[in-house]
Amino acid sequence: MANQMVQQQLGVAAKIIESQLDAELERLDNLNETDLDAIRRDRLVEMKKRSEKKRQWMDNGHGVYTELQDEKEFFEVTKKSENSVCHFYRDQFERCKIMDKHMEILSKKHVEAKFVKINAEKAPFLTERLKIRVLPTLCLVKNGKTCDYIVGFTDLGNKDDFSTEMLEWRIARADVIEYSGNLMEPPKSNGSTGRQQMAVKSKKTIRGRKDDSDDSDDSDY
Structure with missing residues (x-):
């Protein structure tokens, strides 16, 4: 009985994860050019921050x-x-x-x-x-x-x-x-x-x- 309950819980969890993945894929499929530009800008900002952080580390002897x-x-x-x-x-x-x-x-x-x-x-x-x-x-x-x-x-x-x-x-x-x-x-x-x-x-x-x-x-x- 306990094993059956575990299997049922795992099945429910798998369906939730699958549903979340499907929703994310649908969101990505529906991105327009404006959305993509925003993602690129955010990515560029993150890359610049990372580069600056790395420069600070190197200046500090890392x-x-x-x-x-x-x-x-x-x-x-x-x-x-x-x-x-x-x-x-x-x-x-x-x-x-x-x-x-x-x-x-x-x-x-x-x-x-x-x-x-x-x-x-x-x-x-x-x-x-x-x-x-x-x-x-x-x-x-x-x-x-x-x-x-x-x-x-x-x-x-x-x-x-x-x-x-x-x-x-x-x-x-x-x-x-x-x-x-x-x-x-x-x-x-x-x-x-x-x-x-x-x-x-x-x-x-x-x-x-x-x-x-x-x-x-x-x-x-």
Whole structure:
């Protein structure tokens, strides 16, 4: 009985969606030249806004993966950029070097966010406040507040040869970069079924962070 009710509900939902699609197609078929001109103007305005926004991002140092020299720069970056991704690293850790390669690629692809890194040894205040215990750790910041952390490689398949697309997807789940794919499923790579789902950690401010346990084999700070 329950299964029959579900099927009926799905059928009703399908009919509603089909009806909405038919109405939209009919609307498009009935567009006149004036309507089309208005659509073109709106599109042109949006393109100009996007171009101006991109210019502002580039002027603000987006599009390159840069290193912060001190904690003061971290606060300046997160204040000036709406979206930023900061990699806390140490030179001695090989996995930090792996993360660097992926961050370099994504910084050029996603100019809407500022990609930076900072040596954890030069940021004792931040590492203490954010309770960073494992390196590499990515701190994802939106509008001046940390909205998520990527600790080690656990969320990336817990392996060193994860793809840049996997990291891109994981960062996108925190809404700090634009993403056109399916946020509910990670990209398929290296035999992955593409059906693993990972939860975004709760939002925290840069003033503090709940201590999370981590079972990965990443390097303790």
